[in-house]
Amino acid sequence: MIVLFTDFGPAGPYVGQVKAVLAREAAQQPVIDLLHAAPAMNPRASAYLLAALAPSIQGEATFVCVVDPGVGTDRRPLALRADGRWFVGPDNGLLDVVGKRARQAEWWEITWRPEVLSATFHGRDLFAPVAARLARGDAPPGRRCDSPLGARNWPADLPEVVYLDPYGNAATGLRGSIVGTDVVLRANERCFQPVTTFGDAPAGTAIWYVNSNAHAELAVSEGSAAGSCGLGIGTPVSVLEECP
Amino acid sequence: MIVLFTDFGPAGPYVGQVKAVLAREAAQQPVIDLLHAAPAMNPRASAYLLAALAPSIQGEATFVCVVDPGVGTDRRPLALRADGRWFVGPDNGLLDVVGKRARQAEWWEITWRPEVLSATFHGRDLFAPVAARLARGDAPPGRRCDSPLGARNWPADLPEVVYLDPYGNAATGLRGSIVGTDVVLRANERCFQPVTTFGDAPAGTAIWYVNSNAHAELAVSEGSAAGSCGLGIGTPVSVLEECP
Amino acid sequence: MIVLFTDFGPAGPYVGQVKAVLAREAAQQPVIDLLHAAPAMNPRASAYLLAALAPSIQGEATFVCVVDPGVGTDRRPLALRADGRWFVGPDNGLLDVVGKRARQAEWWEITWRPEVLSATFHGRDLFAPVAARLARGDAPPGRRCDSPLGARNWPADLPEVVYLDPYGNAATGLRGSIVGTDVVLRANERCFQPVTTFGDAPAGTAIWYVNSNAHAELAVSEGSAAGSCGLGIGTPVSVLEECP
Numbered sequence: 001m002i003v004l005f006t007d008f009g010p011a012g013p014y015v016g017q018v019k020a021v022l023a024r025e026a027a028q029q030p031v032i033d034l035l036h037a038a039p040a041m042n043p044r045a046s047a048y049l050l051a052a053l054a055p056s057i058q059g060e061a062t063f064v065c066v067v068d069p070g071v072g073t074d075r076r077p078l079a080l081r082a083d084g085r086w087f088v089g090p091d092n093g094l095l096d097v098v099g100k101r102a103r104q105a106e107w108w109e110i111t112w113r114p115e116v117l118s119a120t121f122h123g124r125d126l127f128a129p130v131a132a133r134l135a136r137g138d139a140p141p142g143r144r145c146d147s148p149l150g151a152r153n154w155p156a157d158l159p160e161v162v163y164l165d166p167y168g169n170a171a172t173g174l175r176g177s178i179v180g181t182d183v184v185l186r187a188n189e190r191c192f193q194p195v196t197t198f199g200d201a202p203a204g205t206a207i208w209y210v211n212s213n214a215h216a217e218l219a220v221s222e223g224s225a226a227g228s229c230g231l232g233i234g235t236p237v238s239v240l241e242e243c244p
Numbered sequence: 245m246i247v248l249f250t251d252f253g254p255a256g257p258y259v260g261q262v263k264a265v266l267a268r269e270a271a272q273q274p275v276i277d278l279l280h281a282a283p284a285m286n287p288r289a290s291a292y293l294l295a296a297l298a299p300s301i302q303g304e305a306t307f308v309c310v311v312d313p314g315v316g317t318d319r320r321p322l323a324l325r326a327d328g329r330w331f332v333g334p335d336n337g338l339l340d341v342v343g344k345r346a347r348q349a350e351w352w353e354i355t356w357r358p359e360v361l362s363a364t365f366h367g368r369d370l371f372a373p374v375a376a377r378l379a380r381g382d383a384p385p386g387r388r389c390d391s392p393l394g395a396r397n398w399p400a401d402l403p404e405v406v407y408l409d410p411y412g413n414a415a416t417g418l419r420g421s422i423v424g425t426d427v428v429l430r431a432n433e434r435c436f437q438p439v440t441t442f443g444d445a446p447a448g449t450a451i452w453y454v455n456s457n458a459h460a461e462l463a464v465s466e467g468s469a470a471g472s473c474g475l476g477i478g479t480p481v482s483v484l485e486e487c488p
Numbered sequence: 489m490i491v492l493f494t495d496f497g498p499a500g501p502y503v504g505q506v507k508a509v510l511a512r513e514a515a516q517q518p519v520i521d522l523l524h525a526a527p528a529m530n531p532r533a534s535a536y537l538l539a540a541l542a543p544s545i546q547g548e549a550t551f552v553c554v555v556d557p558g559v560g561t562d563r564r565p566l567a568l569r570a571d572g573r574w575f576v577g578p579d580n581g582l583l584d585v586v587g588k589r590a591r592q593a594e595w596w597e598i599t600w601r602p603e604v605l606s607a608t609f610h611g612r613d614l615f616a617p618v619a620a621r622l623a624r625g626d627a628p629p630g631r632r633c634d635s636p637l638g639a640r641n642w643p644a645d646l647p648e649v650v651y652l653d654p655y656g657n658a659a660t661g662l663r664g665s666i667v668g669t670d671v672v673l674r675a676n677e678r679c680f681q682p683v684t685t686f687g688d689a690p691a692g693t694a695i696w697y698v699n700s701n702a703h704a705e706l707a708v709s710e711g712s713a714a715g716s717c718g719l720g721i722g723t724p725v726s727v728l729e730e731c732p
Contacts, residue, residue: 279501280499409497410500411497411528442557456612
């Protein structure tokens, strides 16, 4: 299975071009659009979101990861083998959190280049063909390299909003397991009370819960936390014993 | 064929997670995204829209239907066999209109539960695996139950706007066959004149026609009925002999 | 491979209905969503965009092209064989630029009609079944006809914005090969300087480059050209030696 995680937007022509390459070069592989609405041009928030979503894909998979504002510059293309699965993407931190949270992580610098490489669309020209090879069982076309994690040294969990979903719920970079239960989350001077699911609180209540990807998520019951609490990508979130 | 009808939004990560489950558990089945922009958290409008769109899918099919604001509460999961096709979804009315309009309808309560069931994403954890089984030919993992139609007793046709398409056309819950011809539709104090297709009226005219799914639909020729007439989900529509 | 290029929007129910037809009638063919955000009801801008994007799909392919405000009127359905690939769509100019730029182009009027043909959705009822036949290797169900290019006589390159991508970059109808290098592009009284990729200019700079589909594209480094320069579909673009 090949899984796509990008900031291409669901509407644009970029996803289709990547999929056409995969249909030619890995015809037997199902291709899953995991997310094309990753925080645009924001590898840091996207890295936490990728690490949250990737475990929801069961079994073997090769992830094509493209949030790549530095495309065409000298940033390296990487392949990461993390707990038995492949992740391909730019060396800008996008793969760091998956690597950091993995029990086993091995890194490669991709040195192969296609005959024709556009300056602005390595997702199509470089990452997709490499992913097709890995999904077919080939070795990464490059050389083993040291972990790039030290370069940025991002934490394993991030106390910030990293994603707003289509309902206006705000996922954080904090795993539920490290937040604990019975605590209150605070963001933008609003307190969010712990619940299990949406129906556990009256309409309009600011709530938080461990979402279906095991991360802490802020919401407003029957409403939009993004809209009514002014949350956005990067809004800091704090964990408190009780609302001050 | 497995057909998806949800309010997940085309941009979010929920569709991909459902499809990854289906790719594992029903690999031979084509999966069709019928709509991921169903009226959000609105099972009633969505029910009429589902009943309008489902007949456009020819032949055998299993529909995964998720507009589920009560996810994680005690609302039951259901399977409906309607005129030879399967519909899986929550017992909140979403399947009622398909059931009501069917010549033959049989209902099951799904009692099977997965090993891991998140509180907020039964589309991925419960409805998709059940649909995979039904599409493979298995029996519904549950027990036959009475029709749930009486609980809500919604009409077979709904004189309201139930969907705004990307062009701003407004589909109603009224089948064309019961509206008749040569009548005028009225919504938001505007009259819509009957036509066969968009090109039959000068630009800017408020028109209605039987759409490609056999339902009455309001539009503005070369414009947006949603924008220029202020139509939204739930706007009442009346059928008149002539414009008052 | 069957490739879809439409203005249906990524959110609506139209794409899924087309794909359900293709899954029944050309089950062995992969189906690629190239773009569903073509300039809505604008066959002229869409024609240049289609001609830009089509070469990015390698090898044999049948394109289903639907930007069709005249659906249901007497505009003809066409099939175009251009340099070994099929394009199916309405005779409103949408296929003209592909035909004009092709080394070899042959045109057919499609005379076949399905048993049931809705007035407003020929993408599903007519173009998709015809594309399925062509992809299977059948002859076009119609008769050879003269080239329709003379009717509109559009130029091979168009000095206008024809597409805004999800990042706010503005693609033009001008091939990079005819624009030349070291020139400045001007639009909306703003000058755009030539670069190779986004990282070549400081944040906020108005830039242009030959995009990954070999067309001139306007952008603002780390920003949105659509937003900050007020560019839209149809904005004229001029090619200058230097900024006045």
